[in-house]
Amino acid sequence: MNFRDAVVIEGIGKRYYTRHNEMIALADVSLTFHEHEFICLLGPSGCGKTTLLNLIAGFEKPTSGVIHAFGRPVVGPGPDRTVVFQEYALFPWLTVSENIQYGLKRLGVPKSKRQDVVSHYIDLIGLSGFAHKYPKQLSGGMRQRVALARALAVNPAVLLMDEPFAALDSFTRERMQDELVRIWQAERKAVVFVTHSIQEAITLADRIIVMSPCPGRVVEVLKIKDCRPRNLDASENIVIARLIRDILHMPTASHNPKISPNSFIEKSPELHIN
Numbered sequence: 001m002n003f004r005d006a007v008v009i010e011g012i013g014k015r016y017y018t019r020h021n022e023m024i025a026l027a028d029v030s031l032t033f034h035e036h037e038f039i040c041l042l043g044p045s046g047c048g049k050t051t052l053l054n055l056i057a058g059f060e061k062p063t064s065g066v067i068h069a070f071g072r073p074v075v076g077p078g079p080d081r082t083v084v085f086q087e088y089a090l091f092p093w094l095t096v097s098e099n100i101q102y103g104l105k106r107l108g109v110p111k112s113k114r115q116d117v118v119s120h121y122i123d124l125i126g127l128s129g130f131a132h133k134y135p136k137q138l139s140g141g142m143r144q145r146v147a148l149a150r151a152l153a154v155n156p157a158v159l160l161m162d163e164p165f166a167a168l169d170s171f172t173r174e175r176m177q178d179e180l181v182r183i184w185q186a187e188r189k190a191v192v193f194v195t196h197s198i199q200e201a202i203t204l205a206d207r208i209i210v211m212s213p214c215p216g217r218v219v220e221v222l223k224i225k226d227c228r229p230r231n232l233d234a235s236e237n238i239v240i241a242r243l244i245r246d247i248l249h250m251p252t253a254s255h256n257p258k259i260s261p262n263s264f265i266e267k268s269p270e271l272h273i274n
């Protein structure tokens with residue numbers, strides 16, 4: 001283990017037991033996420049993306065294996081790993097400012113320092129003038145920006161995001177992806193971002209972890225070398241999308257670019273196929 005590794009996942013398995021059977025949600029997953037790296041967990045419904053995120057967050061315990069975050073074993077949730085969920089998990093009775101400073105207050109950070117942090121993040125998410133509004137007075141995109149600011153305000157080492165933009169319309173979703181890249185470039189956290197969307201993963205990730213169900217496992221790790229902002233219509237990105245569809249045995253678009261994917265993507269040596 002390297003001290004600059006943000007998250008090290010070693011031989012993780014997760015089983016759920018019901019009265020009549022057991023469900024293998026994850027089988028023997030081993031991965032390392034680096035400091036400042038943007039990781040996307042991509043795969044169809046039921047492949048264990050949320051389960052893996054919850055294990056990293058410390059909301060659940062693995063059946064086998066161990067996870068380390070910055071060298072320390074994950075034994076429960078902590079402010080070093082904050083989560084942004086798909087639904088707008090803001091407190092409706094708190095204002096934007098109060099939502100953003102919620103975690104800091106719980107950590108006992110003094111009011112003047114909290115105000116500085118709130119001002120910084122309200123600026124960063126472009127919601128100046130909205131500090132005293134309540135969540136119901138905001139659009140979906142604005143609420144997700146507040147959720148992001150709240151997660152960042154406690155200065156986590158790793159930001160965990162479970163389909164945070166899935167409920168947004170496609171225009172807002174694309175704008176939020178651009179915003180997230182801008183904020184990630186400014187804050188340089190490690191991000192683990194769950195998505196169903198191949199396009200979203202290619203837009204955002206340094207590396208895409210492709211997962212497959214029954215049992216949930218990692219089937220490919222792809223490094224995206226293209227610089228940001230990325231053009232999804234560029235032939236190299238079309239090829240990557242096609243490669244991922246092939247890996248997942250999904251129907252492939254008719255487009256048939258004549259370039260080798262090897263020239264701009266790299267399969268990670270840590271790939272672990274069961």
Ligand SMILES: Nc1ncnc2c1ncn2[C@@H]1O[C@H](COP(=O)(O)OP(=O)(O)OP(=O)(O)O)[C@@H](O)[C@H]1O
Binds near residue numbers: 052
């Ligand atoms: N608490 C639970 N009890 C029993 N089975 C569970 C539980 N949580 C998840 N599972 C099962 O584990 C598997 C993985 O679920 P998970 O929610 O991690 O998938 P996912 O990739 O996030 O799917 P989606 O894209 O639909 O959110 C699924 O088959 C699911 O039914």
Ligand SMILES: [Mg+2]
Binds near residue numbers: 050
């Ligand atoms: Mg999920």
